[in-house]
Amino acid sequence: MSEALSKPYFEDLEVGMVLPTMELGPMDRFDYIPIALILRDTNPLHLDRVYARERGLPDVVQQGPLNQAFLYRYFTSWLHHPWDLMATKMRFTANVFPDDVLQCGGEVLDLVEEPGAGGVVNCAVWQRNQDGQTILKGEAKGRVPGR
Amino acid sequence: MIDAIPRLQDTVVATLPSSYEPRGAGARVTVRPAVVLVWEWQNGGLQLDIDRTTLIGRELRSAIYTVTEVDVNDFLGVVDEPGFAATREITASAADNASLAPPSFAPFVAVLGLLKTFDWQDDFLFDYRTGTAMFGEQSIEFHRPLRVGEVVAIAASISDVCEKQGKSLFDVIEVTFEITGSAEGDRLMSGQQSYILFK
Numbered sequence: 001m002s003e004a005l006s007k008p009y010f011e012d013l014e015v016g017m018v019l020p021t022m023e024l025g026p027m028d029r030f031d032y033i034p035i036a037l038i039l040r041d042t043n044p045l046h047l048d049r050v051y052a053r054e055r056g057l058p059d060v061v062q063q064g065p066l067n068q069a070f071l072y073r074y075f076t077s078w079l080h081h082p083w084d085l086m087a088t089k090m091r092f093t094a095n096v097f098p099d100d101v102l103q104c105g106g107e108v109l110d111l112v113e114e115p116g117a118g119g120v121v122n123c124a125v126w127q128r129n130q131d132g133q134t135i136l137k138g139e140a141k142g143r144v145p146g147r
Numbered sequence: 148m149i150d151a152i153p154r155l156q157d158t159v160v161a162t163l164p165s166s167y168e169p170r171g172a173g174a175r176v177t178v179r180p181a182v183v184l185v186w187e188w189q190n191g192g193l194q195l196d197i198d199r200t201t202l203i204g205r206e207l208r209s210a211i212y213t214v215t216e217v218d219v220n221d222f223l224g225v226v227d228e229p230g231f232a233a234t235r236e237i238t239a240s241a242a243d244n245a246s247l248a249p250p251s252f253a254p255f256v257a258v259l260g261l262l263k264t265f266d267w268q269d270d271f272l273f274d275y276r277t278g279t280a281m282f283g284e285q286s287i288e289f290h291r292p293l294r295v296g297e298v299v300a301i302a303a304s305i306s307d308v309c310e311k312q313g314k315s316l317f318d319v320i321e322v323t324f325e326i327t328g329s330a331e332g333d334r335l336m337s338g339q340q341s342y343i344l345f346k
Contacts, residue, residue: 034221039259064282065254069226072251082230085250089286138284 005078010111010118010144017108019123022074025101027062032098035063062096067136071127074104075140086120090138094129101130109139117146197272199308199318199344207270207303207322210263212256219248219295226251248293253336257287260301261324261340270305271320273344283319283341290334299335300327306339316346 005020032046044051045061052060068090076082096102110122121144127136223231228249248256267273273280293299306323310316319341326336 031225034225038218038221038255040262065258066225068254068285069222069251072254073226073228073249076250077229082228082250083247083289083292085289087286087288089284091284092282 005074007080008078008121008144009147010113010121011147013108013111013121013144015108015111019078019106019108019125021103021105022077023101023103024070024074026099027096027102029060029098031066032060032063035066039063039065057095057097059097062098062100064092067092067096067102067127070102071104071125071136071138072140074127075106075123075125075142078106079142080145084143085140086143087141088138089140090125090136092136093134096129096135102135103128103130106140114143118144119146120144197346199272199320202270202272202305202320203308205270205305207264207305210260210301211298212260212263212301213298214248214252214256214293214295216295218255219252222252222255223249246295248295250289250292253287253289253293254285256293256299256326257285257324257336257338257340258282260299260326261303261322264301264303264324265322271342271344279345281343281345283321283343285338285340287336287338289336291328293335298329300329301325302327318344318346320344 005022036042036046041063045055045057046063047060049060052058071090072085072088075088076085079085104125104127106123106125108121109124111119112122113119120141122139122141125136125138125140126134128134219231226249228251231247231249265271267280301324303322303324305320307319307321309319311319321339321341323339324337325334327334
């Protein structure tokens with residue numbers, strides 16, 4: 001689905017540095033069933049193509065938290081340990097549909113060195129579809145070790 | 148404009164739109180919401196301008212959610228997360244050995260937990276069956292990792308409401324939440340989630 005990202009060290013980071021991108025997909029409509037069960041959300045918009053088309057949509061809509069999960073997966077796989085994640089702030093701007101291919105990326109916004117080694121990196125993060133339309137955008141903050 | 152937060156059993160005062168001919172535009176009438184809904188269904192176009200700013204400060208009901216192996220396994224089947232497995236390996240002495248859920252599962256816990264804390268009709272004055280609602284912005288601060296098998300509690304309140312104009316008019320309801328573990332002072336996540344309710 002995607003390739004592993006190289007891990008950053010604090011000393012190697014600079015404000016404005018672009019993070020490696022990750023491509024995820026194509027999205028699978030059958031994945032929406034277990035996600036609906038986990039979320040206890042049986043909204044037919046996510047499961048019934050006829051219902052979605054009656055509402056002017058091209059297909060069923062992928063659940064928003066799943067879009068977020070892919071962006072979290074992207075950012076946390078860049079960190080040395082996924083739970084080095086400290087904070088996120090994200091905004092939904094468009095829908096994802098089956099067979100979409102998502103690209104995730106980011107840029108370093110801010111760096112704060114911590115006593116000892118390493119520090120905290122705050123990044124702009126985004127997720128776009130194959131047409132370049134932004135699905136999610138926001139910020140993610142995590143701890144990064146020093147060399 | 149409604150003068151008070153309506154409940155289904157309440158009587159409310161509303162300003163009528165110009166299309167309501169029997170009384171004329173701007174007339175003030177006292178109606179029950181059910182009556183208004185029937186009138187809207189019959190005539191179309193009666194828009195009640197509900198003032199949701201009165202909801203600011205409302206404490207929502209507390210809720211609990213168990214981070215089950217089933218949920219995390221189902222999640223991992225969709226969002227492949229190298230290095231994470233849902234199987235708990237709890238020894239008699241160390242609950243800390245419980246396997247961790249990936250951070251990507253955290254938005255699910257927040258969304259799921261928050262949906263348990265409110266009722267669309269009673270708390271947001273919104274009929275989910277006929278209206279359109281969307282997730283807005285979500286911000287989360289993480290205080291510690293989430294463990295598979297643990298029970299978490301969600302406390303939430305409505306911290307802000309504002310009306311915005313896009314292609315159509317909508318309200319943004321911001322809910323501030325805190326998710327805690329079973330021990331006193333054990334904070335997992337805190338943050339805000341906003342919901343967009345189209346008018």
